[in-house]
Amino acid sequence: MPAMTTLVTPAENRFFLLSERVRRQSSLQQISQLLRDHVTIKADSDFLKPTVCNLIVQEHANWLTACSHEWQLLASLPYVINPSTERRQWHHCELCHKPVRYEYHVQNKANHQELVVGSECVKKFMNAETRYLMVITTEDNRNAVQQYQTLTAAVPVIPTIMFQQPWFPDLAAKQRPQAQQLRRATTLTVTTYLKQRTTELPLRALKPAQRTYQQLLADERATLDAAQRAAQRQIEHDQQQRAVAAQRSAITAEQQLRTSRPYRRYLRQLAAIIVTRPERSVAKQQFERLSAPNVSKPLVNSYQFGQMVMEYRQTTQIKVRRLAMLDHQFVHDLDTVTRQLDQRQTVRFYDDVFNSCWGLAYHQPAARRADWQRLLTTRWATQLTLTWFEQLRQQVTVPTIQNWLKTHADPTMQAELNTRLTRNPHLKVIARDRLTKAELRTFCQRELTASTGLGDFQRHFDQQYQLPAEKQAELHETLAYYYVAQRSQTDHQAAFQRFQWLLAQEQ
Structure with a gap:
């Protein structure tokens, strides 16, 4: 590389321009016009763009090497x-x-243009082969170049063996001394031949070198192939590992989503709409008001949900096989939650029919009538009336109830109530296993005044609700607080604040 700030000297400029084939086939072509316009190119030249300057700095040595050949x-x-x-x-x-x-x-191999150059420029610009021949031609044999060309025409691998750089870079380390010995022996044979003016080619002496070269070439290729296969195996292994990791990550993310509270809540909200069997337009309006879990891809859109609603109305299941874009696990989860909810609501309806007629001990007739009015608004009671409930209530023994149902109820109602009568012939209350806030409020309003004490209040609750033990105990405490607050003759708010203060002191 030229010293100081000179990037291209005048001699290099002419050498680049005269090396026409390389200039046209390499990145040197990008500065051809610049070379013609400016004999010398310096790093601080006003006409030099930064990108071109970087190109020259990076490629200068490569251009010289390519042109020398x-x-x-x-x-x-x-x-x-x-x-x-x-x-x-x-x-x-x-x-x-x-x-x-x-x-x-010197002569251009491509266009045969001839140049006269000095020894220093030969050393500077020409390749190792030309410099080698320059020495032998000058010192020993004027015809060395002609003899060399004749020899290389007969044995084309000679220049490669003598001058190729890098020399077998991928050969196994244990074979590199053999490659170096091949180069030295071949160079010695060729040099001995060139120093004498002769027409007899050293073909016999070079045959072992050719065989050795071909063997080393094959060995290097085998080494390269083995390395490439190993690299390919490593790439495939890494890809497989990444695929496995990605799959595990996706499975973990999916599992986390499936068990997350937002996802389960979303399923329940969708199921609550589906089980009511609304019209498609109504279902879409209700769907738009829901908040979906935060996921990369929406679980379901309005159109797809409308299809689900219509399918469930017709088949009481959700498969939506036509909607291939939907996540199958999500469809399965929604189908399961919807059918479970539908089943619970159905069981609850017939339990409520039984309880409202015989199981519950109503303290006010209006309360029983209110429950019947609520049941009449459900999808199972479209063919029922308030009179129907009143007449059913008048049947007070299992035989009379069953006989009455034969003529006044559809087969489903008969089957459901007969099942409950068989399990509960004494017409006791069928306890519920779920409790909403609205139901808790209704219970307290109805049972507080009718209870003779806290124990009686809680006993009525246990008759009507059988929740998990921990939840049942928690609600007992809630009922106790409510009972004391409602029956207290003093300022129960002040008492409650004092109670909280005592708890804080304990901590």
Whole structure:
């Protein structure tokens, strides 16, 4: 690389322009016009763009190497020594324009253009092969170039063995000494041949070198192939590991989603709409008011949900096989939750019919009537009336109830109530296993005044609700607080604040 800030010297400029084939086939083409317009190019030249400057800095050495292989010594007249000792009589080097006494004639391999260059420019710009021939031609045999070209025509691998760089870079380490020995022996054989003017080619002496070269070439290729196969296996292994990791991550994310509270709540909200069997337009309106879990891809859109609602109305299940874009696990989860909810609501309806007629001990007739009015608004009671409930209530024994149902109830109602009568022939209350806030409020309003004490209040609750033990105990405490607050003759708010203060002191 030129010293200081000079990026391209005049000699390099001419060398690049004259090396036409390389210039046209490499990135050197990008600065061809710049070379023609400016003999010298410096890093601080006003005309030089930063991107071009970076290109020259990065590629300069590669350009010189590539161009050097485009030239060779002229076989017919490799060099001439000017007989005059006067510098004024010497010809000028066509690259650096300095007067030279030793004129080396080089020829472009592509277009056969000839140049006269000095020994320094040969050393600077020409490749190792040309420099090697320059020495032998000058010192030993003027016909060395011609002999060399004849030899390489017969044995084309000679230049590769002698001058290729890098030399077997991928060969196994244990074979590299053999490769170096091959180069030394071949160079010695060729040099011995070139130093003598002869027409006899050393073909027999070079045959072992050719065989060794081909064997080393095959060994290097085998090493490369093995390395490539190993690299490919590693790539495939890494890809497989990434795929497994991605799959595990996706499974974990899916499992976390399936068990998350927002997801389960969303399923319950969707199921609550579906089980009412609304019209498609109503279902879509209700769907738009829901808040879906925060996921990368929406679980279901309005159109798809409308299809689900219609399918459930017709088949009481959700499959939506036509909607291939839906997550199958989500469809399965929604189908399961919807059918479970539908089943619970159905069981609850018939339990409530039984309880409202016989199981519950109503303290006010209006309360029983209110429950019947509520039941009449459900989808199971579309064919029922208030009179129907009143007449059913008048049947007070299992045989009379069953006989009455035969003529006044549809088969489903008969089957459901008969099942409950068989399990509960004494017409006791069927306890519920779920409790909503609205139901808790209704219970307290109805049972507080009718209870003779806290124990009686809680006993009525246990008759009507059988929740998990921990939940049942928690509600007992809630009922106790409510009972005390409602029956207290003093300021129960002040008492409650004092109670909280006591708890804080304990902590």
